[in-house]
Amino acid sequence: xxxxxxxxxxxxxxxxxxxxxxxxxxxxxxxxxxxxxxxxxxxxxxxxxxxxxxxxxxxxxxxxxxxxxxxxxxxxxxxxxxxxxxxxxxxxxxxxxxxxxxxxxxxxxxxx
Amino acid sequence: xxxxxxxxxxxxxxxxxxxxxxxxxxxxxxxxxxxxxxxxxxxxxxxxxxxxxxxxxxxxxxxxxxxxxxxxxxxxxxxxxxxxxxxxxxxxxxxxxxxxxxxxxxxxxxx
Numbered sequence: 001x002x003x004x005x006x007x008x009x010x011x012x013x014x015x016x017x018x019x020x021x022x023x024x025x026x027x028x029x030x031x032x033x034x035x036x037x038x039x040x041x042x043x044x045x046x047x048x049x050x051x052x053x054x055x056x057x058x059x060x061x062x063x064x065x066x067x068x069x070x071x072x073x074x075x076x077x078x079x080x081x082x083x084x085x086x087x088x089x090x091x092x093x094x095x096x097x098x099x100x101x102x103x104x105x106x107x108x109x110x111x112x
Numbered sequence: 113x114x115x116x117x118x119x120x121x122x123x124x125x126x127x128x129x130x131x132x133x134x135x136x137x138x139x140x141x142x143x144x145x146x147x148x149x150x151x152x153x154x155x156x157x158x159x160x161x162x163x164x165x166x167x168x169x170x171x172x173x174x175x176x177x178x179x180x181x182x183x184x185x186x187x188x189x190x191x192x193x194x195x196x197x198x199x200x201x202x203x204x205x206x207x208x209x210x211x212x213x214x215x216x217x218x219x220x221x222x223x
Contacts, residue, residue: 009152032209043116043202043214044155051209090154098143098162099170100212102154 002027004093006103013081014111021076021106023091031093033074034100035065038088047089050074061085086110113138116215118203124221125193133188133218135203141213143206144186145170146178148199149217155202161186193222 005024013019025031032051036044048059055067065076074091091103119134137144142163147155157170161180175197177189186205190197200219206212 034212036214043216044204045214046211049211098206098209099145099157099160100155102147102156104152104154 002031002093002095002101004091004101004103006089006091006106008106009104010107010109012109012111015083016080019076019078019081019085019108021089021091021108023074023076023103025072025074025091025093027072027093027095029095030069031095033065033067034092035059035063035074035076036090036092037061038090038105040087044090047076081108081110083110083112115139116203116205116213118201118215118218120218121216122219124223125190126223127193127195129193130189130191131193131220133190133201133203133220135186135188135215136184137186137203137205137213138184139205139207139213140183141205141207142183143208143212144180145204145206145212146176146186146188147202147204148172148197149202150199158188158201190220195222198222 003026034049035047038044047063048057050067088105090105092100094100116137145160146158156172159178161167203215
């Protein structure tokens with residue numbers, strides 16, 4: 001079955017430190033891949049997306065993600081975290097049926 | 113553009129009551145979706161639509177109904193509310209393979 005897995009439920013990081021959120025997918029073919037962020041009480045906002053081409057994708061708010069076909073992964077990174085990055089992050093994937101499947105999410109806490 | 117709008121923002125229902133969650137998008141998107149979000153579960157697809165007059169079930173359709181009479185509107189109907197339907201509901205829309213845009217959500221409690 002097609003699925004998206006985010007192994008980390010909760011990550012705590014110090015302000016200014018780097019952040020990496022893991023995402024693995026299980027699809028027959030390479031899906032379209034997305035990272036969304038959800039601040040408390042808000043809807044979801046797209047951080048970045050990968051369809052094809054360059055495997056390192058730049059997004060908004062200083063985030064980037066790297067697609068690794070051999071590992072079926074699409075990990076999200078940020079070199080230096082700000083307190084405003086505290087949120088829940090969702091990895092999502094779909095194929096050409098345009099129905100997103102979401103991971104369970106990773107909650108990021110930023111400590112001063 | 114207002115994007116994707118949802119009403120109401122909050123609602124408390126009694127068991128057995130019915131209600132309709134409204135969703136409207138002004139981006140002329142062909143695809144529209146309803147998700148529910150429960151803690152630790154991510155978002156689960158309830159129903160989706162590929163265009164006016166066409167709807168289909170997602171992962172968790174039981175207890176819900178939808179209609180799509182126009183491109184802009186995609187209401188979600190709960191006929192007999194149950195405590196298991198307590199959740200946050202998100203409507204979303206997209207144009208083909210492009211980015212999916214989400215509404216702000218409706219927080220529903222069934223008591």
